[in-house]
Amino acid sequence: MPARAVTALSLASCLLTALAAAGCGNSSSAGADPPALTKAQAQxxxxxxTEGANRAGRRLDRVALRGIEVDPQLSMDTASFRLRRVVRQRPPVLRLGQVAYYIPRMHGYPRWFAADAATGSGKQTVRHALLFTQAKAGAPWLLAADPYPMEAALSRVALDPDGFATPVDPGxxxxAVTPAALPGVHARLLTEGPGASGVSVLADGPRTHQTFEALRDGEQALAKRGITLSSRFSAAPYGVYALxxxxxxxxxxxxxxxxxxYSAPNRGTLAVSGDLVGLAPARATRNRMDTTVLVQYLATVPPKGRVTVGGMYRKAVALRGS
Structure with missing residues (x-):
């Protein structure tokens, strides 16, 4: 999260933004289990x-990120630090305000909690849906995810009389769809389109149907420049968490x-630019470029009806050129 303020965009992600472990703890009934931690501990x-993020940001220290983050956040912010080191721009000082904590009751490990927060002010305000995990007793709490919600999505979370939340088992x-199945459904829509099996459960929006349409438009635009682009989405091997x-x-x-x-018959047509900067030398590509991108999402799943995908953080994390 400390590295995202000026992250540039790749060819495909420009089109996306223009539009707009199983480790999840165990489900329990409110009050049946103790909270994952106290509010004071969450604070x-x-x-x-925050202190660690600002310290790492001042030196663009990728190693220091390992002490405050875990994948997928770690891989994404590490890639952002690589970009920032090339463009010689440090992240702004991280100041989180308007913080609200959502601490689930659960037993066993890993444990986790979420925090709703904001950076900036006025029209420059950016919301955060931070998710922290603890692998085992005594282990540090690490930031695992931080998609940017378009609104105060966490305010919908139910709290018991003591102010604690209830985790939802992925299965x-x-x-409308099980949390465990949601990544696969979303991936099918973005890869195959609205005609794919089971994707009608997803509501239209900038992170669903409009993203698919933007990708198809982008492929056509690149084809006119002699560049072939193919894109495939899949569920990433990280935990699904739900409240x-x-x-x-x-x-x-x-x-x-x-x-x-990406592929092109003529050398020099492809370039390492935008969101891909820092992942490989500028001259690493000749005729082909293969990239890996991670995309965090935050979605609201109703008991019945359609799923709304309202938060996202996207970052290219690997590039191989030939």
Whole structure:
């Protein structure tokens, strides 16, 4: 998260933004289990992260990120630091305000909690849906995900009389789609389009149908320049996390992996630019470029009806040229 303020965009991600482990803890009934941590401990975890993020940002220290983050956030912010080092631009000082904590009751490990926060002010305000995890007793709390919600999505989370949230098991039934199945459904829509099996559960929007349309338009635009682009999405091998909402639905964090393949018959047509800067030398590509992109999402899943995908953080994390 400390590295994202001026992240540039790749050819495909320009089109996207123009439009707009199983480790998830165990589900439990409110009050049946103790909270994952106290509010005071959550405040300390966030403060420690903020201090560490600013310290790492001042030196663009990728190694220091390992002490405050875990994948997928770690791989994404590490790639952002690589970009920033090339363009010689440090991230702005991280100041989180308007913080609200959503701490689930659960037993066992890994444990996790979420925080709603904002950076900036006025029209420059950016919301954050931070998700922290703890692998085992005594381990540090690390930032695992931070998609940018378009609105205060976490305000929908249900809280018990003591102010704690209820985790939703990824395989839970009684929802429009199970949280565990959501990444695969979303990936099919972005890869195959609205005619793919099971994707009608996703509401139209800038992170769903409009993204698919933008990718197809982008492929056609690149073809006119002699560049062939193919893009495929899949569920990334990271945890799916969910909290119960007041309408008995769920707020779900999940991650997709996007594999892009660019090719051109003429050398010099492809270039390492935009969001790809820092992942490989500028002259690394001749006729082909294969990239790996991670995309974090935050979605609202109702008991019935369509899923709304309202938050996203996208970053290219690997490039191979030939």
């Amino acid at each position: 300390q975890a966030l403060a420690s992260f 839970s039934k009684g929802l 119960r909402t007041r309408d008995r639905g769920a707020l779900v964090w999940y991650v997709l992996k996007q594999n892009e393949a």
